Amino acid sequence: MPTRTLVLNVNGARHEVQSSTTATLAEVLREGLGLTGTKLMCNEGECGACTVLINSRPVLSCMTLAADAENKKIMTIEGMADLQTGALHPIQQAFVDRSGMQCGVCTPGMILTAKALLDDNPSPTEDDVRNALSGNLCRCGNYRRITESVLLAARRMKEGGKR
Numbered sequence: 001m002p003t004r005t006l007v008l009n010v011n012g013a014r015h016e017v018q019s020s021t022t023a024t025l026a027e028v029l030r031e032g033l034g035l036t037g038t039k040l041m042c043n044e045g046e047c048g049a050c051t052v053l054i055n056s057r058p059v060l061s062c063m064t065l066a067a068d069a070e071n072k073k074i075m076t077i078e079g080m081a082d083l084q085t086g087a088l089h090p091i092q093q094a095f096v097d098r099s100g101m102q103c104g105v106c107t108p109g110m111i112l113t114a115k116a117l118l119d120d121n122p123s124p125t126e127d128d129v130r131n132a133l134s135g136n137l138c139r140c141g142n143y144r145r146i147t148e149s150v151l152l153a154a155r156r157m158k159e160g161g162k163r
């Protein structure tokens with residue numbers, strides 16, 4: 001399998017990683033960079049667990065070639081908390097406070113999809129949240145609390161002016 005050095009910008013840091021030319025972004029994040037917060041559930045584009053942000057848009061990292069993510073800004077769940085203080089992002093905190101996770105496998109993808117939603121629409125309705133998260137499956141069936149978590153985060157971010 002041919003390999004080459006990929007240069008990826010992940011969570012604001014530049015990484016050089018040796019990778020097969022056919023590796024997916026999920027594989028390189030998890031195995032090449034050790035960023036295992038990106039989860040793999042179906043590995044075939046069906047569940048949304050592997051969602052990361054590329055240039056602020058949600059993408060399925062299991063369906064994206066790592067090589068296609070070069071020269072773009074990649075955000076994974078590891079980039080959500082404040083890197084200086086370790087404080088959780090308000091969306092993460094809301095998931096904690098509203099029990100928005102059970103096993104947690106879907107949670108990173110849910111949170112990153114929710115971030116893209118709230119960056120675009122700081123005052124979503126419940127339907128807006130459900131629509132935005134419709135590609136993210138939760139095998140624990142925790143949808144009600146996930147939706148409540150995102151709505152709580154939206155309220156707190158508006159009140160606190162934090163994005």
Ligand code: FES
Nearest residue numbers: 041043047048062
């Ligand atoms: S693991 Fe990528 S969509 Fe399911």
Ligand code: FES
Nearest residue numbers: 102106138139140
């Ligand atoms: S919390 Fe288990 S898959 Fe969603």
